[in-house]
Amino acid sequence: MELTAKKIILGLLLVSDGRPLTVRSLIDACALFGIKENNVRVTLTRLSAEGLIAARGRGxxxxGLPVQQLADQVATWQTMEQRLGLWQGGYIAVYTGTLARSNRKALRQRERALEMCGLRELDRDLYVRPDNFQGGADFIRQRLHALGMEREAAVFAASDFDTVRLASIARLWDTDALNAHYQKDRQRLEDWLARYDQLDADVAAREVYIMGAQAVRSLVFDPWLPAPMIDEDARHAYLETVKRFDDTGKALWDRRFQIRIGMPYMTEEQPTSGVLQ
Known part of the structure; x- marks a missing residue:
């Protein structure tokens, strides 16, 4: 993961629970990854000019407001499991065929919202996911809107697909890869938790940041599929490990930088125009 001042600053602010962070703490955090103070200050000025961050008091x-709503949705990775309900074989569908495609920013937000809600394209402009969240279509609709998707999109419950499409739906998610990820990454995090107290403080802080960002991102974008499509026990065990990893990261960063944060969420590419891509 290539880390820049922009990624680190936005990643930390995204998980700061709405609390402002001082310039000095951001400079110290970036220094951990070899980023110089002048680079941090220039980046802060640019991010402020773009409206992605806002000054709060002196230093x-x-x-900024355009990103805060996304931060609220990112934070739901810890409680998403509690929102799951019993799957009775139905689906939630979203039709985007009436939405414009010329606005690249809106298109990026739409694609990210669909992915973060576990929706996959079945037919052109028709996206589906299992209807296994409490609140059904209304829950998915509200979350899509909160993630920046246009309100004109049709979001509805769907059932009685023909056998060909049912077979296609079953192939939309690589469930074998998901199950393997839950087990493999959980073991990787558990191994680190068993040895991190033997590491130098800066090494531990750096490693927990990078590993935590990767783990949190995988849960932010997890489709939260129901059984029998997915191994729910393996996913639950992975979630609990990531929560413990997150708690460890909070303690390490608080002790090292006096920054009380959760582990950062970072996309492969950070925002250039108001929202995370």
Whole structure:
């Protein structure tokens, strides 16, 4: 994972629970990854000019309003499992064929919202996912809107697909890869938790940041599929390990930088125009 001042600053602010972070703490955090103070200060000025962050008092910054709603949705990875309900074989569908494709920013937000809600394209402009969240279509609709998707999109419950499409739906998610990821990454995190107290403080802080960002991102974008499509026990065990890893990261960063944060969520590419891509 290539880390830049922009990624680190936005990643930390995204998980700061709405609390402002001081310029000095952001400079110290970036220094851990070899990023110089001048680079951090220039980046802060640019992010502020773009509206992605906002000054809060003297020498502190917090997220700008365009990004705060995304931060709220990112934070739901810890409680998403509690929102699951019993799957009775139905689906939630979203039709985007009436939405414009010329606005690249809106298109990026739409694609990210669909992915974060576990929706996959079945037919052109028709996306589906299992209807296994409490609240059904209304829950998915509200979350899509909160993630920046246009309200004109049709979101509805769907059932009685023909056998060909049912077979296609079953192939939309690589469930074998998901199950393997739950087990493999859980073991990787558990191995680190068993040895991190033997590491130098800076090495531990750096490693927990990078590993935590990767683990949190995988849960932010997890489709939260129901059984029998997925191994729910393996996913639950992975979630619990990531929560413990997150708690460890909070303690390490608080002790090292006096920054009380959760582990950062970072995309492969950070935002250039108001929202995370």
């Amino acid at each position: 502190s910054y917090m997220l």
